[in-house]
Amino acid sequence: MEAASSARPTTQQELGTVVVGGGLAAAHCVRALRDGGYTKAVTIIATEDEVPYERPPLSKEFLQGSKPAQELAPFPADWYAENKVVLRLGITAESVDASAKRVELSDSSSIDYEHLVLATGCRSRLGGRDANMPGWDLPGVLTLRSLEDARGLKDHLVSDKALVIIGAGWIGMEVGASARAAGLEVTVLTPDEVPLSTAMGADFGSHVAQLHIANGVQCRFGTKVSGIGQGIDGKLLVQTGTGDIPADLVLLAIGAVPNNELAVAAGLEVVTGVVVDAHLRSSDPSILAMGDIAEAYNTTLGRTMRVEHWDNAIRQGKLAAATILGRDESYDWLPYFFTDQFDLGMEYVGDRQTDDVAVVRGKMASGEFIIFWVREGTISAAMNVNIWDVNDHLRSMIGKAIPVATLQDMGNDLLSL
Known part of the structure; x- marks a missing residue:
């Protein structure tokens, strides 16, 4: 009689791409894979029971009641089924055996992969770096x-x-x-x-x-x-x-803490996040990381950076797919984010550093203005506040050496700078 196997059952036979994490990066990664002609198996492993959704509205429109939960998902549940993307919701990836290319799951099953994409995001910080805030677990x-x-x-x-x-x-x-x-x-x-x-x-x-x-x-x-x-x-x-x-x-x-534990246990290089190259490949070439946990090399800025914003999640999701598809694309865009608070709306683009000098165009008291940040004579970042349809132009100004007086002079047409 054959001995019973102690191995966990695998959930698929065909090797393909497994994405761990169910956020915006995951959604756009699998969408870009299918749109790019990828025909192998695609599976999302997500701890939450929700179809991948956008997080920025959670603190704004969702709380205010103007955007219901069903409108948060960039793609409906039907899209995943129709495009043969398996959603395994309410399941946690417990460990990765990088040598066997296998992920062990919380339901006692496992799944093998050709490419593994880590998109585990962040969790809320409950206190200081080493200790929880006393009373954090009280009701309310x-x-x-x-x-x-x-x-x-x-x-x-x-x-x-x-x-x-x-x-x-x-x-x-x-x-x-x-x-x-x-x-x-x-x-x-x-x-x-x-x-x-x-x-x-x-x-x-x-x-x-x-x-x-x-x-x-x-x-x-x-x-x-x-x-x-x-x-x-x-x-x-x-x-x-x-x-x-x-x-x-x-x-x-x-603040938030990157969910790096799975990557650390898999033996990947981790600093503040999972260290990846400009194509989002980790120290193990079959494992990629994207979104909040990716400490990625930005070819435009010439350094690694970890960005926890909506735009970056979307773009890196698409970039991870491009890498899997064999396309020569890289992390070359500038950080972008936005906020809405009371009657203030703003968009930011660039790479502001602590010592950069803020240059204000317009009067802040009016509620409509632009801030440029200047480093060693060149624009490093810019933000438009309650002034719309200019952020793409501000993006084009990053890296230019424009005199401060010229930036501040409202007589100069912004679009000509």
Whole structure:
């Protein structure tokens, strides 16, 4: 009698591409594969039970009720079935055997691959680098990363409730605007002097702070949070150096942590993310990484970078597909992102560094202006605020050496610069 095998059952016979992660990069990767004529097996392994969806609306339109969940998916569930893309939702990839080209799954099965694409994204940071925020697991303390998170937060957005947001980055400020529009009392806490200071610097950060304050958000800058407790009345108490702040809800918006664990266990090179070349190939040529976890070499900027934005996820999804299809394409675009808060809408393009000098075109007080960032005499980044249909031109200006006075002079036609 033959001995029973202890190996996990494999879920397919034909080798093809396996994508681990169910976000925007995954959706656009498999779409580009099929559009490019790829005929081998394609499978998405996703921990969430949702068809791949867009995350930017979670803190804005979804919370505000103007964009329902069914409109978040770039491609409907039917598209995957019609194009023979297997969606394995609610399944976690537990490990990768790179030598055997096999992924072990949480349902005790495994799947073999010719190409593996890691798109595991990020998770919300719950505290400092090495320790969780005390009280992070109390009822009413929330994070926002997934659609499930957004549903839970939306259910709690009840007028007259007090929401304390710990963190003044993009998620914190966008949720603050959405919650304030819903009638909540909103307080934003950050150890920084202005919101968005790391991403955008003091000039734009101060403008955003003034916008939120004018709309009734209480902003407490220079405030460090030591933990979250619970009062005898059931309210949450956010503990700071200047006293406790009562809250019905607390949102932790203190950053994100790349889900690198699978890549590390597979023996791939990992720094802040999975190190990949300009074609998104990792230290194992049969494994690619894309999206939030990809620390990719940008040929235009001449360095590696990890970007956690919508545009990058879409483009890298398509680039990963191009690499699998054997096309000679590379990571050569500039970072782009956008935000909407109250009556402010903006688009940014470029590669701003901390020491770059901000040059404002127009009057910030008017609410319509452009900021250029200049490094050693050349434009490194640009942002249009409530001025539309100019971002493509701003992109074309990156790398140009244009005098500051010329940029600021409103008498000069922007499109001629």
